[in-house]
Amino acid sequence: MKQISRAVWILSLVSLFTDMASEMLYPIMPLYLKQIGFSIFLIGILEGFAEATAGLSKGYFGQRSDISGKRTPFVQMGYALSAISKPMLALFVFPVWIFFSRTIDRLGKGILTGARDAILSAEATPANKARIFGFHRSMDTLGAVFGPALALVYLYYFPNDYFHLFIIAFLPGMIAVGATFLLKKDKNTPPKQVDKKGFFSFLNYWKTSDSHYRKLLVGLLAFALVNSSDVFLLLQLKQSGMTDTAVIGIYIFYNFIYALCAYPLGILADRMGLKNTFVFGLCLFAIVYFGFALNDHFVVYIVLFVLYGIYGAATEGISKAWITNICKSNETATAVGTYTALQSISAMVASSLTGFIWFQYGSTAAFLFSAIATSIVIAYFISIPPSQKVLNVSPAETLNPQLS
Structure with missing residues (x-):
C-alpha cells in the first residue's frame, strides 16, 4: 500500500461513496420508474439518452481538461452533479423532470471521468500503473x-418507500463531494492551444494519436460492440426461476468478487504485462458467455459469476492503465475521454444488438454470438505485438518497458 498516494486514496474513497449512492438506486430504479407510470419503452429511451449524454460528454470534457491544464475543478463539478441528481429524482414525477435528473447524473459522470483518470495516471509510473488503477477500481466497486x-x-x-431511499442516497454522494476538496489544487499550467474546440472535436484525437493507441482502441471498441449490458445476464437468471432477491444478491456477489480481485490483478498485470492480463480477462468473458448459453443450473451460474467478477477486475482498470501508458501526459484526459465516449456508444449498439438477437432467436443465440465474437477479439489482441513505447512519463519517473 506504500505505492498508493494521498491523491489516489482520496479519489478512491470518493468513487466508493459515489458508487454506493448510485448503486443503492440501480436495482430499484426500474421499479420506481414503473411505479410513477413509465412504460418499459420510455425507460429504455430514458436510459439510452442518459448513457449517450455520459458517453459523448466524456470525450468533450476530457479534452477540455487537457486544454485548460486543470483536473480538480472537473472532478469536483462532476461528482457534485452526480450527488445532486439523487434527491432530484424524488422531488417530482414528471417525465421531463426525470429525464433532466438522469441526464444531470450522467453528465456529471462525463465531466469527471477523463480528469479523474488523468490524476490517477499522474500519480503512477509505468511500473505500477495497473496497481493504481486496480486499487481505484476495487474501492469503486466496493x-x-x-x-x-x-x-x-x-x-x-420499508417496502416501496423509494422517496426516502433517494434522500438517503444523497448522503454518501455529499460525503464524496466534500472529499474532493481535499485534493491539492492544480498547478498553474498554461492552456494548450488547439484549433478546433467544438463538442465533437475530441474525435480528431484519433488522427493525431500514436499508432499504438489506435491499434489498442480498435480492439477495445470491437469488444465493446459485443459486450452488452449486464442486465441480460440478470434477466437470464430471472428466467431460470430465481427470485428478485436472489438475482440482486448474485449481482452484489459479482461486485464483491470484482472488488476483491481488482487490486491483486493490477499488481499481477504490472509484473506479467497489461496485455497478457487483459487477454486473460477476455478469455474468462468468453467462457462465461458460453456458459450462459449452455447452462441452466443454479450452482453453475454462481461459478460463472465468480469468473465474471474476475473478468471485470482483469480488464476495466487494466485497459485504462494501458491507454494512459501510451499517450502523452498532457493528452491523458482526451485519450481516456475519447475511448470512454466511443465505448459508451458501442455499448448501446451492443445491448441493442443483443436484445434483437434474443428477441428473434432466443437467449442461447445471443450469448453464443457474444462469446464467439469475443474469441475473434482475443485473436486480434494476441496478434498485436508488445509495445515497448512509453509516452505518459513525468521527468522524475524511471521508465519500465513492461507495458503489454
Whole structure:
C-alpha cells in the first residue's frame, strides 16, 4: 500500500461513496420508474439518452481538461452533479423532470471521468500503473457492494418507500463531494492551444494519436460492440426461476468478487504485462458467455459469476492503465475521454444488438454470438505485438518497458 498516494486514496474513497449512492438506486430504479407510470419503452429511451449524454460528454470534457491544464475543478463539478441528481429524482414525477435528473447524473459522470483518470495516471509510473488503477477500481466497486446491500435492507423494513431511499442516497454522494476538496489544487499550467474546440472535436484525437493507441482502441471498441449490458445476464437468471432477491444478491456477489480481485490483478498485470492480463480477462468473458448459453443450473451460474467478477477486475482498470501508458501526459484526459465516449456508444449498439438477437432467436443465440465474437477479439489482441513505447512519463519517473 506504500505505492498508493494521498491523491489516489482520496479519489478512491470518493468513487466508493459515489458508487454506493448510485448503486443503492440501480436495482430499484426500474421499479420506481414503473411505479410513477413509465412504460418499459420510455425507460429504455430514458436510459439510452442518459448513457449517450455520459458517453459523448466524456470525450468533450476530457479534452477540455487537457486544454485548460486543470483536473480538480472537473472532478469536483462532476461528482457534485452526480450527488445532486439523487434527491432530484424524488422531488417530482414528471417525465421531463426525470429525464433532466438522469441526464444531470450522467453528465456529471462525463465531466469527471477523463480528469479523474488523468490524476490517477499522474500519480503512477509505468511500473505500477495497473496497481493504481486496480486499487481505484476495487474501492469503486466496493460501493457497488455496499449500495445495493443497504437498499435491500432498507426496502425489507420499508417496502416501496423509494422517496426516502433517494434522500438517503444523497448522503454518501455529499460525503464524496466534500472529499474532493481535499485534493491539492492544480498547478498553474498554461492552456494548450488547439484549433478546433467544438463538442465533437475530441474525435480528431484519433488522427493525431500514436499508432499504438489506435491499434489498442480498435480492439477495445470491437469488444465493446459485443459486450452488452449486464442486465441480460440478470434477466437470464430471472428466467431460470430465481427470485428478485436472489438475482440482486448474485449481482452484489459479482461486485464483491470484482472488488476483491481488482487490486491483486493490477499488481499481477504490472509484473506479467497489461496485455497478457487483459487477454486473460477476455478469455474468462468468453467462457462465461458460453456458459450462459449452455447452462441452466443454479450452482453453475454462481461459478460463472465468480469468473465474471474476475473478468471485470482483469480488464476495466487494466485497459485504462494501458491507454494512459501510451499517450502523452498532457493528452491523458482526451485519450481516456475519447475511448470512454466511443465505448459508451458501442455499448448501446451492443445491448441493442443483443436484445434483437434474443428477441428473434432466443437467449442461447445471443450469448453464443457474444462469446464467439469475443474469441475473434482475443485473436486480434494476441496478434498485436508488445509495445515497448512509453509516452505518459513525468521527468522524475524511471521508465519500465513492461507495458503489454
